[in-house]
Amino acid sequence: MNYLDDTHFKDQATNPSGETAILHKYSQEWILMRRAVNNYALRYRRQFYSLKELISDLANILGIDTEDIDPSDSLIEWGLDSIRTMELVNIWKAKGVTVKFAELISAPYLDAWLSILNHAPIIQLPNELPSSGTGPFALTSVQHAYWIGRENHFALGDVSAHFYVEFHIRDLDVTRLNTAIAHMVERHPMLCCRFLEDGTQQVIQNWHWKGVSVCDYGDVSSQSEEGKYILLQLREKWSHRKLAVEEGIVFDFNISRFAEEMFIHFEVDLLVADVLSIRIMLKDLALAYQKQTTLPAIRTTFSDYLLWKQKYDQQEYEQARLYWLDRIERMPSRIALPLQTTPESITTVQFKRRSCWLSHYHMLQLKQMSMQNGITLPILFTTIYGLVLSRWSNMTHFFINVPIFDRQNILPDINQMVADFTNILVLEIDLRNVQTLQQACAKQQRIFQESMGYQSFSGVEVLREIAKRNGGEFITSAVFTSGIGMGELIDEDVKVVLGHPGYMISQTPQVWLDHQVVEHNGGLLINWDSVDELFPAGLLDDMFHAFEQLLLHACEQSHWVEL
Structure with a gap:
């Protein structure tokens, strides 16, 4: 039209x-x-x-x-x-x-x-609103990697890209919650998107929310041995599920009612939601629950957004493609940590989480030290993660994968949309010839800045090119994810409606170790999600402890002049 x-x-x-x-x-x-x-x-x-x-x-x-x-x-x-x-x-x-x-x-x-x-070039933006219609549309490169990873064709495959969190609250109006969920889906069409066999996706028209499943355990206390066992079994059931995305089931809510409280089990497939989208989902759900009304429509669809990018980013994409094809020839290998078994030998992939929380005081200290040394806080975290990986791998030059939340606010309401805008940056970690933490961070920041200038050629495409040259599989191995600067993942309005967040975990196909840092309770929550079966006993515990100690040391300037 x-x-x-x-x-x-x-x-x-x-x-x-x-x-x-x-x-x-x-x-x-x-x-x-x-x-x-x-x-x-x-x-x-x-x-x-x-x-x-x-x-x-x-x-x-x-x-x-x-x-x-x-x-x-x-x-x-x-x-x-x-x-x-x-x-x-x-x-x-x-x-x-x-x-x-x-x-x-x-x-x-x-x-x-x-x-x-x-001195920047001016582009003539389209006066015409892009429209892709309601038919199937192509997956992004990251979505395609997630989709392929659901199959068992590769080592550490047969896994969905999945996020799970539990909330516990004294009581909740389930009917009102169901209505709020329906309003949330009405606002965000990607929450009723199905993924087709030909590798495309399509929003289902006239989709209806099935309703929250509630299981009542009567007089059983969640704090009793029986209650703890029940919760553990439910967690095992829901935290690593492969939702039926081919049928348009891309998220779910379940409720477990115990004697003194309710547990809300929320899960979503990352095919349709990046980190910011999860935050938007929960916030919009809380708003719809509190206001008991419909939410304003999002004026742009995800397919329209992808159409716009494809049309107007061609020049940037081609420049980035040529850059990476040249750079790949000089790229180091991915990180190789000690293993106790091969990825191919693991038939059922199970992720385990390690967590620590940095207080508001320590977060401010790290920010101050980073700024004082001309470094951004995410780069400090990246460098310390690299130092720990280097120590346990005996490698000083390798690459990891860094998810980039690449929302280009070029169409109406993009920043309010639920979808997966994730891009991947293949990031070199180069600790050669550095003598201090400040030098290591400065070098890492330069590498990151240069690489980000060519992110239009997705890291998924870079990894595929590397795999072609090496004759190997598409394996991501170690990942670094930062949500610093995005605000609290779960804000106070959500806690008022759904209760206090408790256990949470994520998983991604073909990933061995995923570092995440997000803002939480005024400080920083650090999670490592890992396939523990791959590694020697105790190795990841030692690595995580070392990472935590290095962060605390970085709160003092004296530790920036040593390694």
């Missing part, structure tokens, strides 16, 4: 109703917005971006007062990190101004950014 065709609007304007009226309204809004943006881009090219405008954009992203930023300050000292830098890249891209992540993060100063912005 041509949304610029006036006859379409004339035909519908006489009696716009229902879905047609919404489309009509949003189409007009889109045209007006894009015309304004393109006019802005032309004005911007004639009149240089001002320092005041730049500081205003930064203040909005960093959550600080515009008067606090001094032009001579390093923006890292104000909390700039990769997530916030990507947000700014996408904000300016939505205005028709293309700047590269690597350019910004490698020179985090206002004068440098002004120069970059004022």
Whole structure:
């Protein structure tokens, strides 16, 4: 459909109703917005971006007062990190101004950014709202890797990409919860998406929520031996499930009612939800439960978003592809930790979680030390993770995989959408010729910044190219995931409705060890999810303890001048 065709609007304007009226309204809004943006881009090219405008954009992203930023300050000292830098890249891209992540993060100063912005190329954004229709559409490269991993064709396969968490609360209105879940799904069509045999996905029309399953254990206390045993069995059942995604079952809620409290078991397949999407799901569910009303419609579909990216990111993709094809020739091997068995010998993959929590005080200390040394906090975590892997593998040069949450806010409501926007960055860890923690972090930050400049060629595609050259399997081995800067995974409104979060775990096919750090209870929660059966007894416990100790040491400047 041509949304610029006036006859379409004339035909519908006489009696716009229902879905047609919404489309009509949003189409007009889109045209007006894009015309304004393109006019802005032309004005911007004639009149240089001002320092005041730049500081205003930064203040909005960093959550600080515009008067606090001094032009001579390093923006890292104000909390700039990769997530916030990507947000700014996408904000300016939505205005028709293309700047590269690597350019910004490698020179985090206002004068440098002004120069970059004022010499950036201008793109003419489409006035027409993209529409992919309601038919099947292609998987992203990461979705495809998850989908293939559900089969048992590869070592450590036959596993879904899956997230599970338990909440416990005194009581809950189940009928009201069911209604809220239905409203949540109505707002987020990817929650009723099915995955077809041909490797495509399609949103099911007129999908209906089946309702929460409730199992009542009567007078049994959750704290009794019987109650603990029941919970353990339920956890084993639901925490590693392969949901029937081919039927459009991509998430589930179950309730276990005990004498004194209820447990809510929530699970979702990561084919349809990245970390931020899980946060959005739970927050929207809590809102629908509290307000007892429908939620505003999301004005863009995930398939429309992918269509836009495919059409307008071709040049970036080709540049990134050539970069990685050249760089692969010089890439090190993946990390090789000591194993007690081969991945091929494991028939049933089971993940185990190790966790620790850094207090608000220690989080602030780490932030202060990182900024003082010109390093972002996620890079500090990445480097320390690399140091631990290096110590137990006797390798100083290897690669790991880093999920990047690549939401490009280029269409309406992208930041409110539930879908899997994950990209993968194949990140070199290079600890050769470094003598101090500061040197190791600085080197790692340079590698990360350069690599992020070419993320349009997905890390999944990079890994496939590596596998082709090595004649090996597509194995991800060690993963580093950071949610620092994304806010609390489970916010207070969710806790009011669903209760206190307890046990949680995730799993990903063909992954041996997955490090995650997220903001939690005012501090930082660090999780290692691992296939323990692969490793010698005690090895991962020792590694995790060493990781925790290195983080605590990094709270003091004296430990930045040694390794």
